Amino acid sequence: xxxxxxxxxxxxxxxxxxxxxxxxxxxxxxxxxDSRQIQPGxxxxxxxxxxxxxxxxxxxxxxxxxNVVLYDPDIGSSQSFxxxxxxxxxxxxxxxxxxxxxxxxxxxxxxxxADISPRxxxxxxxxxxxxxxxxxxxxxxxxxxxxxxIGTIGFGxxxxxxxxxxxxxxxxSLHRALAAFNVTHAAIEVSSHALSQDRIAGLExxxxxxxxxxxxxLDYHGNLEDYQATKARLFQLQGLRKAVLFSDDSFxxxxxxQMDRSIEQTSVSxxxxxxxxxxxxxxxxxxxxxxxSSSTNQQRVDIQNEGLITSPLVGDFNAENLVLALGxxxxxxVPFDExxxxxxxxKAPPGRMEILRGSSSQPTVVVDYAHTPEGLERVLxxxxxxxxxxxxxxxxxxxxxxAGKRALMGASAARFADHIVITDDNPRGENxxxxxxxxxxxxxDHPDVRIEHDRAKAIREAxxxxxxxxxxxxxGKGHETWQYRAGKKHKFEDVAVVKQTLGEYA
Numbered sequence: 250x251x252x253x254x255x256x257x258x259x260x261x262x263x264x265x266x267x268x269x270x271x272x273x274x275x276x277x278x279x280x281x282x283d284s285r286q287i288q289p290g291x292x293x294x295x296x297x298x299x300x301x302x303x304x305x306x307x308x309x310x311x312x313x314x315x316n317v318v319l320y321d322p323d324i325g326s327s328q329s330f331x332x333x334x335x336x337x338x339x340x341x342x343x344x345x346x347x348x349x350x351x352x353x354x355x356x357x358x359x360x361x362x363a364d365i366s367p368r369x370x371x372x373x374x375x376x377x378x379x380x381x382x383x384x385x386x387x388x389x390x391x392x393x394x395x396x397x398x399i400g401t402i403g404f405g406x407x408x409x410x411x412x413x414x415x416x417x418x419x420x421x422s423l424h425r426a427l428a429a430f431n432v433t434h435a436a437i438e439v440s441s442h443a444l445s446q447d448r449i450a451g452l453e454x455x456x457x458x459x460x461x462x463x464x465x466x467l468d469y470h471g472n473l474e475d476y477q478a479t480k481a482r483l484f485q486l487q488g489l490r491k492a493v494l495f496s497d498d499s500f501x502x503x504x505x506x507q508m509d510r511s512i513e514q515t516s517v518s519x520x521x522x523x524x525x526x527x528x529x530x531x532x533x534x535x536x537x538x539x540x541x542s543s544s545t546n547q548q549r550v551d552i553q554n555e556g557l558i559t560s561p562l563v564g565d566f567n568a569e570n571l572v573l574a575l576g577x578x579x580x581x582x583v584p585f586d587e588x589x590x591x592x593x594x595x596k597a598p599p600g601r602m603e604i605l606r607g608s609s610s611q612p613t614v615v616v617d618y619a620h621t622p623e624g625l626e627r628v629l630x631x632x633x634x635x636x637x638x639x640x641x642x643x644x645x646x647x648x649x650x651x652a653g654k655r656a657l658m659g660a661s662a663a664r665f666a667d668h669i670v671i672t673d674d675n676p677r678g679e680n681x682x683x684x685x686x687x688x689x690x691x692x693x694d695h696p697d698v699r700i701e702h703d704r705a706k707a708i709r710e711a712x713x714x715x716x717x718x719x720x721x722x723x724x725g726k727g728h729e730t731w732q733y734r735a736g737k738k739h740k741f742e743d744v745a746v747v748k749q750t751l752g753e754y755a
Contacts, residue, residue, distance in 0.1 A: 257428075259359055261292070261317055265343070266358070272341055275317055280359055280421050281310075282352075289314030294421070296349050297321050307338055317341045321348035353450025356424035362452060367397075367432055369452060370577050371439040373483045374460025374495070376624045377570050378416075380562075381460060382436035383407060383598040384574035388591045389434050389581065397430040399423065400438030401618070402598055402728045406430065410599075412730060417443030420450050427452070434581060441479045449486075456491040456580040457483045458573060461498040463623035477503070484508050491515070493576035495569060496523055515545075515576050519568055525579075527572035529565055534604060534613065534635055536561040539568045541575060543585055556589035563602040563615070564631045600727025602628070603744065607751030612641070612715035614751070616743050618727025620647065620674070622657035625724055629665035638718035641711045642666035644725050645704070646688060648679030648734075655684065659691030666722075668697045668714070672707035674725045675733040704732065705746045712750045723747060 261275040278290035284306035287293060293310035295303030295318055307318050322344040345351065357363060372382045379401045386398035387407040395406045399418065403410030404426055417440045418426065427435060443449060462480060477500060484492055484504050489512055494501040496516040505514060516523040524544055531538040536559070543554045558571050571592055578588040597603065605614040615632060619625040625644065633640055642662045646655045662669050671688050673681045681702050692698050701707035711721050723743050726732075732741035 257359070257361075258290070261341075261343075264292070264355060264359055265345070272317070272343065275341060277317060277359075279425070280356060281315075282419060282421055284310040284313065284315075287313035287315050289316075291315050292317045292319055294348065294352070294355075295320040297323055307342075311338050311340055315340065317343065319343050319345050319348060322346060350447070352420040353447065353452070355451075356421050357451035360424040360428040362424055362427045365428065365431055367427060367430075368434045368456075368581055369427075369454045370434075370436045370456040370458060370580065371449065371454045371483050371486075372400075372436060372458040372460065372577075373439045373441070373444070373480050374458075375463045375621060376627070377460035377566075377573070378438040378440075379598055379618070380567065380570040380601050381458060381573045381577065382438050383601075384570065384592060384595050385436040385577040385581075386434070387595045388574065388578055388588070389583075391591050391594055392583070392587070394434060395432055396434035396436065397427065397432045398436055399426060400436075402600070406432070408596070415442075416440040417448050420448045423448060424451060436577065439483050441476055444479050444482045453488040454483075454486055455489070456493060456577065457486070457489055458493040458577060459484070459498070459501055459504055460495055460569070460573060461623075462500040463621060481507055484512075491580045493517060493525075493573060493580060495573060496521065497569075515580070517569075517572050517576050519572070525572055525576050527568050529568045530557075532563075532565050532631075532635070534563060536563060537565065537567055537571075539571055541572055541589060543579070554585040556586060557593075558589050559593045560595070562597045563604060563635075564628065566627045566631065567597075567602065598728070600729070600744065603727075605744065605747050605751065607754075610717050611751055611754065612712060612717060612719040612721045614712065614721045614723060614747050616723045616727060616747060618729075619644075619724045620726075622654050622661055625658050626661040626665070628722060628724065629661055632720050632722055633665045636720040638716055639667040639720075640665060641668045641670070641715050641719060641721040643670045643672060643707050643711045643721065643723045645672045645674035646684055646725070647674050648676035648681070648684055652684075652687060655687040656691040659688040663692045663695045668699075668711070669695060670699045670701060670707045670711050672700075672704045673702050673732070673734065674704075675729075676735070677733045678736050681734070704741065704743075708743065708746045709750045712747065713754055 258276045258278050261272045277292040281291045282294045287310045293315035372378045382400050386396040389396035401416045403412045416438050491513045493515045496518045517525045519527045526542045528540045539558045541556050545552045603616045619628045715721050726743050730742050732739045
């Protein structure tokens with residue numbers, strides 16, 4: 250992710266908060282840790298990676314216009330410098346001990362996001378982060394307060410988003426984006442990777458939101474306990490003032506006990522007593538209707554509110570997302586009635602239960618990002634209820650990721666779908682056949698399972714075979730515009746393939 254450069258410049262001495270003769274005259278225009286994104290005048294921050302040190306790319310950064318290289322002096326950097334002496338770079342090279350852990354401090358000083366004072370909301374959880382964050386930013390924007398969304402779908406002010414590779418950008422990119430947006434409010438998805446790698450360092454969040462927790466990213470965290478502990482870090486940030494917790498998830502209870510007592514907690518539930526209570530009234534392919542009530546205590550006075558959200562979002566589980574988004578808006582001091590009204594006007598995020606229709610002789614297609622066992626099961630369970638005829642499921646699993654969830658996702662598909670087409674998702678560098686074989690073990694007894702590695706062909710096959718009253722779910726990639734296979738990146742969009750197929754066979 251590379252947001253527009255911020256129109257600012259700072260002396261290197263000011264950035265490093267030191268006086269040093271050989272750097273006193275250097276002024277820098279940006280902080281960048283990816284040599285491919287260097288613009289003239291930027292400082293290149295050479296960080297130690299898992300496999301290489303950033304110094305390996307210092308020459309490229311200088312060729313692109315970096316006027317100083319800051320690096321972390323460790324064993325890896327020493328080896329790099331034996332190959333690439335400092336004096337050959339032609340620009341000052343400054344050693345910064347523990348540079349990686351100081352990124353938040355340096356980014357905060359350079360980009361000065363605190364001077365803008367945006368009201369930051371961080372949203373974490375396994376499923377629902379994108380929808381809650383997107384709804385909150387979209388709602389504020391509709392109210393006339395342009396608000397930033399940063400997350401899996403991209404970054405920007407909804408509905409105009411730029412794509413990005415990571416759910417939560419690296420620390421420098423995140424600060425740069427917020428400075429460039431110059432908005433009063435921002436809703437940011439905070440992934441477990443981001444928390445583990447301190448990507449949100451140097452930012453002060455007003456509110457933290459928890460959606461739910463289930464199996465994901467165990468290839469990175471190793472076990473569910475570490476995954477949970479990492480998620481909890483968002484609610485232990487210094488300066489945090491508010492928390493919105495989906496209390497129907499048992500982990501919310503643990504979070505509530507771990508938080509500082511000074512943090513104002515808002516519980517959200519569809520089942521039990523809570524500060525924000527939602528109840529699903531109606532659900533269909535045209536959207537859902539949710540009744541909501543709030544109960545708060547202000548200056549020892551109980552305040553009760555009741556309202557209705559009539560939303561175009563599809564799926565019972567989106568009732569949770571809508572009420573959580575309502576919690577975000579209330580944390581931003583939006584009046585209750587106005588918050589309900591503006592959420593009713595919000596559209597679904599791209600690739601999240603996105604409904605696509607062709608002619609009356611064709612099936613209805615749903616494109617969704619569901620890529621976890623629980624996420625896929627929730628979507629299929631909802632569509633099973635809504636389907637007036639057969640339910641189709643086209644899906645795969647990502648390569649070089651938690652292999653343990655493949656059979657679980659296969660089992661979910663077998664439980665709810667009448668027809669299954671297993672295909673490639675993002676195999677990355679892993680053998681696609683191995684991925685699909687691990688999924689197949691859970692669907693071996695299903696009466697109709699097709700295997701088609703070519704994802705476009707798999708989608709077309711399902712759409713052509715499906716009847717006019719059938720529902721076809723294309724799951725796993727949602728909004729994504731690329732497919733990663735055999736170490737290469739290929740242009741690919743599920744929605745585009747669906748639209749093309751519906752047009753060709755109308």
